[in-house]
Amino acid sequence: MMWASWGEFWAMGGYGLYVWGSYGAAFIVILIEIISLGRGHKQTLKRLKRMKAWESQ
Amino acid sequence: MPDTAAVLTVHDLACARGERTLFSDMNFQLCQGELLLVQGGNGRGKTSLLRLLTGLSHPLAGEIRWRGEALADNREQYHREMAYLGHLNGIKDELTPVENLRLAAELSRIPLSEQEAERALSDIGLARCLDLPARVLSFGQRRRVALASLVTAGALLWILDEPLTGLDIHGVALIEGLLRDHVSRGGMVVMTTHQALSLDGVRIVPLQVGPVLTKIEEEIECCAS
Amino acid sequence: MSIAIFKYAAPMNFYGLAGRLIPWFAWSSGILTAIGLYLAFFVAPTDFQQGEAYRVIFLHVPAAWMSMFIYMVMAFWSAVGLAWNTRLSFMMSRALAPTGAVFAFLSLWTGALWGKPMWGAWWVWDARLTSSLILFFLYVGIMSLWSAIDDPRRGDKAGALLTLIGAINVPIIYFSVKWWNTLHQGSTINMTKAPSMAAIMLAGMLVMVFAAWFYAIAASLVRVRGIILERERQTEWVAEILEGKA
Amino acid sequence: MLRFLIAVIRRDLRLAARRKGDWMTSQFFFVMVVSMFPLGIGPDPVMLSKVAGGVLWVAALLASLLSLSRLFADDHHDGSLEQMLLSPNPTVLLALGKALAHWLIYGIPLLLIAPVLGVQFSLPADAIGVLMLSLLIGTPVLSLLGSVGAALTLGLRGGGVLLTLLILPLYVPALIFGAGAVDATLSGLGAEANLSLLAAFMVMTLLVSPWVAAAALKVSIE
Structure with a gap:
């Protein structure tokens, strides 16, 4: 194992801000995209159902 | 026939x-x-x-x-x-009816002299306003300019x-x-x-x-x- | 074999195929990311020059490659769509763009965060960073054109044309930025001299690249299914699906 | 074939002559944008001469984009674009003709105003000469790529802003080589390399963009 302790791991040799800044941002952005994909698909289904209901009246 | x-x-x-x-x-x-x-x-x-x-x-x-x-x-x-006349007349407001006709003819490779354009326009009842910019014409008059250009196009x-x-x-x-x-x-x-x-x-x-x-x-x- | 391909060119069949493929790509992307991160943080040695900061390349390089690769795939689908007028390829191109833009943004963000420890400045007008900034603008341009056009048929073709003329310009932009960059700062700051790639580092990076690639495929397949439903809502197979998901 | 191209160019020149207002606004826009920079950067001649190439080129980009959004829009609005698309001539010539007409109307005047502004930025004589040459070679690129953007955004709401968003990234090589030519003469490196690359880029856009613009017109008019 490279790191003596978790503390050292987070410190990342003093560059913690930059390394975790980029990985953190990447994690957040990808998470946002996954959530928006899921929600987008549901919304499309809901909207299409509503339009179908409106058309078939 | x-x-x-x-x-x-x-x-x-x-x-x-x-x-x-x-x-x-x-x-x-x-x-x-x-x-x-x-x-x-x-x-x-x-x-x-x-x-x-x-x-x-x-x-x-x-x-x-x-x-x-x-x-x-x-x-x-x-x-x-073929010639097409849609809802829009295809007339440029800055040009006079004669210029509009000659321009349309030139773009579809039809020779049209000044006199022929004037005759086509007067046939269609626009004799008075040959040299006014199309902008001042009424919708009906502009429609006639488009019709004149249709006739001069000589399309089948x-x-x-x-x-x-x-x-x-x-x-x-x-x-x-x-x-x-x-x-x-x-x-x-x-x-x-x-x-x-x-x-x-x-x-x-x-x-x-x-x-x-x-x-x-x-x-x-x-x-x- | 060719009949099978055309079978999936029909939106209905492709919808089912995509549905079956998504879990595979999603899971493999997740596993590969885990392996990649493990390699990046727990196996790769500390770089003698840059200390721990270099670990950002395990994220920056895959993001930069993917943003370029996805743009080329979009250009391919656009060309196919324009040549054979297959609406499905236009839909694929539309589905890929957001993920491409995300990767372009990530490559800029990680590039800046890597530049700070290495050269002491958040933003360095390095040739590759600048051209991925311009690539990001191209993505934004295409997506805004799509959103500005309501008629899907016109939107597809207009977006495809813009993607193609963009694809022709991307190498020229990269060349001109490289030319411009070397003129102004000379070659003192040079990203091409990547740290000597120990085998482990290269392996870690390749795993991350595949992880990003599978993620991009999974994300765009989900998006393309949504677009297919939207476009084919008049058909009865979509009606069944809508009832099915009552 | 060539007669149709010349007819389109002559038509646009005549229309521009009749409506001098649009032409004037574009030129004044160019002058005003360029004159704002010294107020922002400061009057120091050494600094101004260093940024002159870039400022003038960016202003040329913006001025051409301003006038490009109406390249096809006016004809589309009154129906003459449809009539021209229905004329028995290839659409590529129409797109090329409109782009060249735009270049003659809005590109060349930039060339004539640039020396005056160059003096304002205390550029030496040879740098002004290279600036004019780079504008001469570069402005066709602005019109040609711009005509593609204008055709793509025809009839869309917010078309002008969208056109800028789409086409500005594609202008980057022209900006780099154009402005670079001026800087190269200032630093004594000689601008042949930049100008030849700019010319190469111009020839490429001349070959590519009429076809793309014609396809975009057919898509937009549908």
């Missing part, structure tokens, strides 16, 4: 606007010396059909043939023999989208005369109109787009769709 071979033929044409199919499996043909009168309620696809015939837009399915060849193959020859097939809108009685009578001359000389016309036309002696081929509606139903039906 114009030959009776069908010049314009349409095979099971289908057209859609956005995701809605307007009409499908439409078949008809038009020979020289005939006028195709396209009828149907608003929003049924009359204008879309005309734009398909001009080649500006592409059909969902089916094919349009001119002299036996598909439009895409002989586009240049077809456009030389006229495609007219509600040419009578905005014209006074003299204008309507003028157009009926133009249509009669054109068709009797072996020309072809595809047109839509909501006003009654008195075109005696002209072979009219009716074409219905969408369901046949009585007067009252027409308003209700079109809003529900």
Whole structure:
């Protein structure tokens, strides 16, 4: 194992801000995209159902 | 006697606007010396059909043939023999009617001298305002400039989208005369109109787009769709 | 074999196929990411020059490659769509763009965060960073064109044309930025001299690249299914699906 | 064939002559944008001469984008674009003709105004000469790529802003080589390399963009 302790791991040799800044941002952005994909698909289904209901009246 | 071979033929044409199919499996043909009168309620696809015939837009399915060849193959020859008058007049406001006519002729490679342009315009009743910029003309007068440019184009097939809108009685009578001359000389016309036309002696081929509606139903039906 | 391909060119069949593929790509992307991160943080040695900061390349390089690769795939689908007028390829191109833009943004963000410890500045006008900034603008341009056009048919073709003329320009932009960059700062600051790639580092990076690639495929397949439903809502197979998911 | 191209160019020139207002606004926009920079950067001549190439080129980009959004829009609005598309001539010539007409109307005047502004930025004579040459070679690129953007955004709401968003990234090589030519002469390196690359880029856009613009017109007019 490279790191003596978790503390050292987070410190990342003093560059913690930059390394975790980029990985953190990447994690957040990808998470946002996954959530928006899921929600987008549901919304499309809901909207299409509503339009179908409106058309078939 | 114009030959009776069908010049314009349409095979099971289908057209859609956005995701809605307007009409499908439409078949008809038009020979020289005939006028195709396209009828149907608003929003049924009359204008879309005309734009398909001009080649500006592409059909969902089916094919349009001119002299036996598909439009895409002989586009240049077809456009030389066809003239289109849509809702818009295609007139530049900054130019005078004479300049507009000569410009339109030049762009479709037809020689048109100054005198010929002036004669065409005075024939159509615009003798007084030859050198005014088109901007000052009324809608009806601008429509006549577009009609003059249609006549000078000397095309075999006229495609007219509600040419009578905005014209006074003299204008309507003028157009009926133009249509009669054109068709009797072996020309072809595809047109839509909501006003009654008195075109005696002209072979009219009716074409219905969408369901046949009585007067009252027409308003209700079109809003529900 | 060719009949099978065209079978999936029909939106209905492709919808089902995509549905079956998504879990595979999603899971493999997740596993590969885990392996990649493990390699990046727990196996790769500390770099003698840059200390721990270099570990950002395990994220920056895959993001930069993917943003370029996805743009080329979009250009391919656009060309196919324009040539054979297959609406499905336009839909694929539309589905890929957001993920491409996300990767372009990530490559800029990680590039800046890597530049700070290495050269002491958040933003360095390095040739590759600048051209991925311009690539990001191209993505934004295409997506805004799509959103500005309501008619799907026109939107597809207009977007495809813009993607193609963009694809022709991307190498020229990269060349001109490289030319411009070397003129101004000379070659003192140079990203091409990547740290000597120990085998482990290269392996870690490749795993991350595949993880990003599978993620991009999974994300775009989900998006393309949504677009297919939207476009084919008049058909009865979509109606069944809508009832099915009542 | 060529007659149609010349007819389109002559038509646009005549229309522009009749409506001098639009032409004037574009030129004044160019002058005003360029004159704002010294107020922002400061009057120091050494600094101004260093940024002159870049400022003038960026202003040329913006001025051409301003006038490009109406390249096809006016004709589309009154129906003459449809009539021209229905003329028995290839659409590529129409797109090329409109782009060249735009270049003659809005590109060349930039060339004539640039020396005056170059003096304002205390550029030496040879740098002004290279600036004019780079503008002469570069402005066709602005019009040609811009005509593609104008055709794509025809009839869209917010078309002008969208056009800028789409086409500005594609202008980058022209900006780099154009402005670079001026800097190269200032630093004594000689601008042949930049100018030849700019010319190469111009020839490429001349070959590519009319076809793309014609396809975009057919798509937009549908």
